[in-house]
Amino acid sequence: MENLIAILEKVSDPRQAWKIKHKLSDILLICLFAVTCNANSALEIYDFAVSRKQWLNTILSLENGIPSRLTFARVLQLISPKAFAVAFTQIMASVESISKGRIVAIDGKAIAGTYHNEGRKGLVYMVGAWCNENKLSLAQVKTHDKSNEITAIPELLDLLDLKGAVITMDAMGCQKDIVKKIVKEKKADYLIGLKGNQGTMYQEFMEYAQSTIQEPRGKDEYEIYRTMEKSHGRIEERNYYLFRNLEWFSDKKEWLGLSGLLLTESRRTDVKSGKKAEAEIRLYITSMKGTIEEIAQASRSHWGIENNLHWVLDVGFREDQWQTRMNIEAANLSQLRRLSANLLKLESDYNASIQRKRYRCSLDPDYMDKVLFNPCLFS
Template sequence: MSGRKLKIFGHERLEWLKKYGDFDNGIPVDDTIARVVSNIDSLAFEKMFIEWMQECHEITDGEIIAIDGKTIRGSFDKGKRKGAIHMVSAFSNENGVVLGQVKTEAKSNEITAIPELLNLLYLKKNLITIDAMGCQKDIASKIKDKKADYLLAVKGNQGKLHHAFEEKFPVNVFSNYKGDSFSTQEISHGRKETRLHIVSNVTPELL
């Protein structure tokens, strides 16, 4: 969030902010806010943010927690040769809040950032969903160590595993699957999407 947006936030909530400090001169200008924010210890702020979110939000058993990486829009500064900021966040689907987040230098660093984020969170008995970037043995093991379950996407970045899935689950298998399954349908972005969830034994080639 830019200094300008923080200033707008302050003006709109000035009476509420006065409960926590003196604002005899009103809300500071953009540059002052930006200077203060730039001097905050990012690691200390990250730790306090996660502790605050965990106090505000009680995680219940069976909750879905989605972990995803996003590049912050407008964070790239060409003039200062400063790359865009990339954040890996844990999002509670149940309550619509971010439970924690970790900054990375680039999207390619998500693999190392995800275990770091997992270490910060209480995940016991919850389902952790991650896209194909997080389909790694170390990440799956970390989630198991936290006594949680995982749902990981499998794509071409894991060539051997992806091929094993295609061999075990060809498309024609899903049209008349014999085991336990559950399907949903919805219209999204002008197209009809069908999702099929199946239960299957784990074979060695899928490990």
């Protein structure tokens, strides 16, 4: 707890000094505790604090009592999301279970509850980094527009120690400057989706890959890896084609570290009806030097951020249902939800959904202590 408080004390306090009655770190800790215990708004955070006042007094120095409902709301509306993002990253950097050589997925998520703010222009996006191996959120930054993910990604990369990692992204991150930052500054590798946003590059690579696969004499130009999985009444077949010789590509030197092109072809078959869906084809560029199996696994792992983080935020925390006209508050609450999700996932003895774990925390003080004071949290 001392380490957690020390990190939160570094967050810049935007309040007027002569009005301050409660330490910022205490307010932020109460917010984190409350969100973990099923609170979803500033008002519910206040209700949690009032009901757990006696317990809070044993771990925090609440000399002036419990902060008011308006104090919680004002703090969440004033704290810089960037400053909070730095604190979040420092907290997660202390977690012992985060390992080197990992696959880190970067993707954006809209907070649907801000949709009504100034029309769609007010919609808040959070661009986050997700560690596939331990299913934990590593960091996130706020952006006002999906197109601004391009500028948010470098900010997110700056927050993380990524040496030896593999960074996966969709086509939004397919930018020469981002690739350069990953390879040169962060000493990491990349696997990035390629679509039509790169002009003729996508068309050139797609034509090259498909014509090479169809040409009988082209088998020496690529490696192939096949998988088949059966689940939920469907059979999914995947073919991975890896092309390592890209010297023919005239702009290759502009894409730092570029060493391979991956084409994935997936097709689903309904077991009951036998009906096959149309094949879905994706392209990726990569700097990875590993085997085709490792590169294929990295491409599959990217979707973990959708299935294991974004889904948890929508279902376990009902993030998209909570509307607020305060975009900064929405971003800071999103930071708290992601940190809370990490705490709940690190507690592995109770095999239940995040939603049930939050509910149990709200009912069972002993279980709440187990989640909040997990010994593996800090090294």
